[in-house]
Amino acid sequence: MTADPAAELRGRLRAVKDPVLRSARLEGVLPQRRMIPELVRLMADPRIARWALNIPSPYRTSDGEEFVRRARAGRRKGTWLALQLLRRADGVLVGGIGLHHLDPVHGRAEIGYWIGRPHRRRGYASEATEAISRFAFRRLGLYRVEARMSPGNTASEAVARSAGFRREGRLRESLRIGATRRDEVVYGRLRWERSGRRR
């Protein structure tokens, strides 16, 4: 990164072109309005909002529109890269992945992911997590990517592990959920660490 790492990261994000990610079975593309009806259908599963805490539930068309707007603004500002995951074979929307809290000064970001219920347990989240981590290190020049999840989200922990992230610890009461507080488990992967993928 240069003397102005924020400007450099913004420039790198603005330069990305679809498909931003390409892996064996998936493409990661910038959020598209035409995908909103399918997004709303997949988000009808309440377990997504239960674990991915920034996702509204029930999820309405207006939430999808707001998501597309905020994703565009986040990329322009250099704070958030949100992608929709499409199956390459037929273009079907299977989930979403993103890099949040992009921090150009320290070269780090937090990854978030979800996969629609009909598409789970096929390795898609692991495949996309590996692809976006590589993109973060190589194309955005980041040094560290984190994944944070609520204790008990064993599927999310397994995804992080299978993409080469290491469990680093538990942040006590780091989230405020209404009137209560909740711990978070933290996984991290550094630029020089190898992928954990076996597939």
Ligand SMILES: CC(C)(COP(=O)(O)OP(=O)(O)OC[C@H]1O[C@@H](n2cnc3c(N)ncnc32)[C@H](O)[C@@H]1OP(=O)(O)O)[C@@H](O)C(=O)NCCC(=O)NCCS
């Ligand atoms: C977590 C989630 C993204 C996993 O997606 P997925 O595509 O089914 O995950 P994968 O198929 O890549 O599975 C990766 C690993 O997790 C394991 N796994 C997946 N779902 C699991 C479950 N419900 N229970 C236990 N292990 C699970 C798989 O066996 C696999 O393990 P392996 O690599 O040792 O073989 C998906 O369940 C989801 O969207 N959940 C709701 C939203 C959410 O929790 N997001 C994360 C917020 S931090």
